[in-house]
Amino acid sequence: MSTLTVDKHAAAAGAEGFLRQQRARHGEKLVYVVLLVSALVSVATTIGIVFSLVVPAAQFFAEVPLREFLFGTDWAPNFQPPSFGVIPLLVGTFLTTVIACAIALPVGLGAAIYLSEYASDRARKTLKPALEVLAGIPTVVYGFFALTFFTPLLKVFSPSENLPGTFNAFSAGVIMGVMIIPTVASLSEDAMAAVPSGLRQGAFALGSNKRQVSTRVVVPAALSGIAAAFILGISRAVGETMIVTMAAGLQPNITLNPFEFVETMTAYIASSAGGDIATGSTVYKTIFAVGLLLFIITFVMNMISIRLVRKYREVYE
Numbered sequence: 001m002s003t004l005t006v007d008k009h010a011a012a013a014g015a016e017g018f019l020r021q022q023r024a025r026h027g028e029k030l031v032y033v034v035l036l037v038s039a040l041v042s043v044a045t046t047i048g049i050v051f052s053l054v055v056p057a058a059q060f061f062a063e064v065p066l067r068e069f070l071f072g073t074d075w076a077p078n079f080q081p082p083s084f085g086v087i088p089l090l091v092g093t094f095l096t097t098v099i100a101c102a103i104a105l106p107v108g109l110g111a112a113i114y115l116s117e118y119a120s121d122r123a124r125k126t127l128k129p130a131l132e133v134l135a136g137i138p139t140v141v142y143g144f145f146a147l148t149f150f151t152p153l154l155k156v157f158s159p160s161e162n163l164p165g166t167f168n169a170f171s172a173g174v175i176m177g178v179m180i181i182p183t184v185a186s187l188s189e190d191a192m193a194a195v196p197s198g199l200r201q202g203a204f205a206l207g208s209n210k211r212q213v214s215t216r217v218v219v220p221a222a223l224s225g226i227a228a229a230f231i232l233g234i235s236r237a238v239g240e241t242m243i244v245t246m247a248a249g250l251q252p253n254i255t256l257n258p259f260e261f262v263e264t265m266t267a268y269i270a271s272s273a274g275g276d277i278a279t280g281s282t283v284y285k286t287i288f289a290v291g292l293l294l295f296i297i298t299f300v301m302n303m304i305s306i307r308l309v310r311k312y313r314e315v316y317e
Contacts, residue, residue: 050295057292060285069289075252075263077283086290088252092169092262096244099173099258100180100237105230107177108184112226115185116192117214128189135182143246146175151247164259167249173258176243184233191225192218224309231305235298241266265294 061069064084072085111131115124151171154164164170195218203213219226249261250271269287277284 053288053292053295056285056288060282060289063282063285064289073254075268077286082282084286086265086293088254089263089265089268089290091254091256092244092248092252093238093264093266095169095256095258095262096173096176096240096248096264097234097237099170100177100240101234103174103177104180104184104233104237108181108229108233109188109226111181111185112188112192112229113214113219115189117210117218128186131185132182134179135186137179139179139240139242140246142175142179143172143243146171146243146247150175158259165249165261167247167251167261168259169248169262170258172244172246172248175247176237176240179240179243180233180236183236184229187229187232188222188226191222191229194225195221224311227308228305231301231308235301235305238301239266239294239298241270245270265290269294 069084069086071087072083073087074083074085075088076083115128119127147166151164151166151168154168154171158164199217199221200213203217208217244262244264245267248264248267250263250267251261252263252268253261255262269291272283272287277287
């Protein structure tokens with residue numbers, strides 16, 4: 001064996017011994033424990049939420065048939081005889097969500113494209129924080145704004161034969177869409193910013209203009225992130241409480257007319273949870289049944305989001 005080989009083995013053995021003799025890194029173990037506890041707390045919280053919903057909801061469905069709950073068209077749990085058809089609440093939730101998404105998704109995506117592809121660095125540093133300020137406004141302020149400013153303004157510009165009511169789905173949906181714009185815009189812009197500049201330069205080299213690069217190169221490349229932003233925005237619209245409670249009305253109504261009052265699932269939960277309902281009664285258990293249905297809807301939407309992200313994810317070297 002040559003002297004060079006012996007020296008290499010000796011150096012390797014010495015390095016291994018040096019590494020073994022190092023002190024234990026207690027800071028690394030502490031970070032590991034903190035992260036593990038954080039993950040376990042998140043999982044335990046989710047399990048606790050599910051358990052707190054499932055048990056009272058199961059008791060409710062032992063008294064009210066599931067078919068009546070899911071397919072009934074009359075929601076009047078406080079009347080005699082009571083009715084527990086959740087369709088009016090689903091319709092109200094669907095109507096306000098559609099209106100909000102019609103505002104938030106295109107405007108948010110357009111803002112993201114401008115910030116990512118058209119705005120200068122100086123404009124981006126000014127406009128993005130200003131846009132994200134909207135996300136920090138309390139939702140109760142949005143609800144008050146919809147009720148006291150937007151609805152009266154809407155009545156001024158509406159035809160006299162089709163005036164919206166004081167409480168209507170359109171005002172709640174529009175203001176809810178304004179609230180969601182920063183979420184969609186910020187996440188979509190982050191996804192576009194992650195697209196390698198080489199793709200843009202290659203498209204420009206082939207003679208594409210700014211619009212073609214933005215819509216045919218950058219947006220498709222960032223599609224997974226944009227899809228996730230859209231799903232998150234829709235989920236937030238479905239789960240919004242204060243705006244629809246204050247501006248949409250608290251009367252269940254099966255209608256697709258946005259100028260009529262509606263009641264959403266979240267609005268019912270908020271109004272009933274703060275009322276004088278007897279604990280343990282069937283009406284009290286409706287809160288958990290509606291909450292469980294809302295949880296299932298948002299869970300399915302999140303699963304769809306994860307599937308879309310995995311399907312359209314682009315990996316760049």
